[in-house]
Amino acid sequence: MLMAEIIRKKRDGGTLDQDELAFVARGITTDSASEGQIAAFAMAVFFRGMTRDEAAAFTRALRDSGEVLDWSDLPGPVTDKHSTGGVGDNVSLMLAPIVAAAGAYVPMISGRGLGHTGGTLDKMDAIPGYASQPDTALFRRTVRAAGCAIIGQTATLAPADKRLYGIRDVTATVESVPLITASILSKKLAAGLQSLVLDVKCGNGAFMDAPERARELAESLTGVAQAAGLPCAALVTDMNEPLASAAGNAVEVANAVAFLTGEARDARLETVTLALAGEMLALSGLAAGPDQGTEKARQTLASGAAAEVFGRMVAELGGPADFVERFHDHLPAAPVVRPVASDGAGTVAKVATRDVGLAVVELGGGRRKASDAVDPRVGFTALLPIGAEAGPDRPLGMVHAADATSADRAAALLRAAYTLSEDRPVPAPVIRERIA
Known part of the structure; x- marks a missing residue:
C-alpha cells in the first residue's frame, strides 16, 4: 500500500476503505508518512469530504494510534461532554461534578484556549497546586475517588491526531468537518467513554457562526460517534454573547464555584449546564430521558453534592483541600x-x-x-x-x-x-x- 496512491484516490473523489485509513493513521504515527503527504491527504479530504463510514473508520484508526483507556473496573457508567468552544464557557467545571454526584463517572480530557475561545485546562491551571496533566495512575485514582477529573490530553492518547492537527493548523484545512469530527471523537474514544454529549456552539463567538454549519458539524459528530459505537447526542447552543458573566481563567473558576455553591448563577449558563447534564444522565442510563436527567441534575446541584465533588477532585489533584470554601483567597x-x-x-x-x-x-x-x-x-x-x-x-x-x-x-x-x-x-x- 502506498500513501501517494491513497492520496490520489481521495483527490479523485474515491472512497477509502478501513485498511487504507488505518494505513494513513499508522503513517502519521510512525512518521513513515511525510508532512507533505499528510498535508496533501488533509487537503484532499477538505475538498472531497468523507462518507459517514469513512469518517468513522478514520476516527477509530486515530483512536488506535495510542493508548485506549479501560474503565470497566468502575461501578458506574462512564460519560463525558465536549464543547466546540466559546467565550465565558466554563460549563465543564460545573457539569463534571454535577453528573458525577448523580452517579456517573466523568474522565474529562480537555484542551487549552484556541484563538478567541477560552480553554478548560487554562482555567484549571489557575487553581494553585492543581495537576492538570497528571500521570495515568493519578488520573484513574481521582476519577474513582471523586467521580470526575478534569485534565489535559496525555501524549499517549490519539498521538496521530496530535500530529495531524498540527499540520492542518498550518495548511488551511482546520475547517474540514470530517477531520474536525475525527479529531474530536478519536480522543473521546481513546478516553474509554461509554457515551458522549456534544455542545456545538453557534453564533458570533463560535467557530461555526452560521446555524447550518453548526448543524452540519453536530450531525457529523453524532452520526460518526454512533457509527463508531459511541452513544451520542448534541445540543446546538447560542454563542452570540458570553455564556457566563465572566470571561478569563481565575474569574471563570470563581464564577463556577459560586454557581456550584449557589452563591450566584447566570441564567443562560444554568440552562445550558443542566440541559447537558440531563443528556449525559439519560445516555448513561441514570435517567429515563433528558428531561428527567435535567431534573435529577437540578436536585443534585441544590443539595450541595456537586460542590463537594468539585472540592474532592481539586484536592485529589493537588489543589487546596478547602478550595470550595475559600476560593476567593486561593485564586x-x-x-x-x-x-x-x-x-x-x-x-x-x-x-x-x-x-x-x-x-x-x-x-x-x-x-x-x-x-x-x-x-x-x-x-x-x-x-x-x-x-x-x-x-x-x-x-x-x-x-x-x-x-x-x-x-x-x-x-x-x-x-x-x-x-x-x-x-x-x-x-x-x-x-x-x-x-x-
Whole structure:
C-alpha cells in the first residue's frame, strides 16, 4: 500500500476503505508518512469530504494510534461532554461534578484556549497546586475517588491526531468537518467513554457562526460517534454573547464555584449546564430521558453534592483541600480591577462575542501563539447580558488587568464590542436545537 496512491484516490473523489485509513493513521504515527503527504491527504479530504463510514473508520484508526483507556473496573457508567468552544464557557467545571454526584463517572480530557475561545485546562491551571496533566495512575485514582477529573490530553492518547492537527493548523484545512469530527471523537474514544454529549456552539463567538454549519458539524459528530459505537447526542447552543458573566481563567473558576455553591448563577449558563447534564444522565442510563436527567441534575446541584465533588477532585489533584470554601483567597487576583463604563445609556442589543474573547487575549488571558504564557488573573466579570440596561450607574462589566495601561486597552475593546439601543431586544433561546 502506498500513501501517494491513497492520496490520489481521495483527490479523485474515491472512497477509502478501513485498511487504507488505518494505513494513513499508522503513517502519521510512525512518521513513515511525510508532512507533505499528510498535508496533501488533509487537503484532499477538505475538498472531497468523507462518507459517514469513512469518517468513522478514520476516527477509530486515530483512536488506535495510542493508548485506549479501560474503565470497566468502575461501578458506574462512564460519560463525558465536549464543547466546540466559546467565550465565558466554563460549563465543564460545573457539569463534571454535577453528573458525577448523580452517579456517573466523568474522565474529562480537555484542551487549552484556541484563538478567541477560552480553554478548560487554562482555567484549571489557575487553581494553585492543581495537576492538570497528571500521570495515568493519578488520573484513574481521582476519577474513582471523586467521580470526575478534569485534565489535559496525555501524549499517549490519539498521538496521530496530535500530529495531524498540527499540520492542518498550518495548511488551511482546520475547517474540514470530517477531520474536525475525527479529531474530536478519536480522543473521546481513546478516553474509554461509554457515551458522549456534544455542545456545538453557534453564533458570533463560535467557530461555526452560521446555524447550518453548526448543524452540519453536530450531525457529523453524532452520526460518526454512533457509527463508531459511541452513544451520542448534541445540543446546538447560542454563542452570540458570553455564556457566563465572566470571561478569563481565575474569574471563570470563581464564577463556577459560586454557581456550584449557589452563591450566584447566570441564567443562560444554568440552562445550558443542566440541559447537558440531563443528556449525559439519560445516555448513561441514570435517567429515563433528558428531561428527567435535567431534573435529577437540578436536585443534585441544590443539595450541595456537586460542590463537594468539585472540592474532592481539586484536592485529589493537588489543589487546596478547602478550595470550595475559600476560593476567593486561593485564586490569583489581578492588581487592577475597575468598571468599564458604556459610551451612553441604553439596553444591550448586541455583543460582538468574539471581540470580547480577543480582549481577554489582549489582557494576557489567552494566547496569540502556542508558546505564550497565560496570565490567570486577568479577564472580565459582571458582563452585562443582552437585554440588560447600561448607563452611568451600570457599567458593561469589570476589567481585571495586570496594569492600568492594559486595563484601558481592554476596556476600550469591551466598549466597542457592545451595541446599545433604545429598544429592548428579544433574547435568543440559548438552546437552539437538539440532534441525536
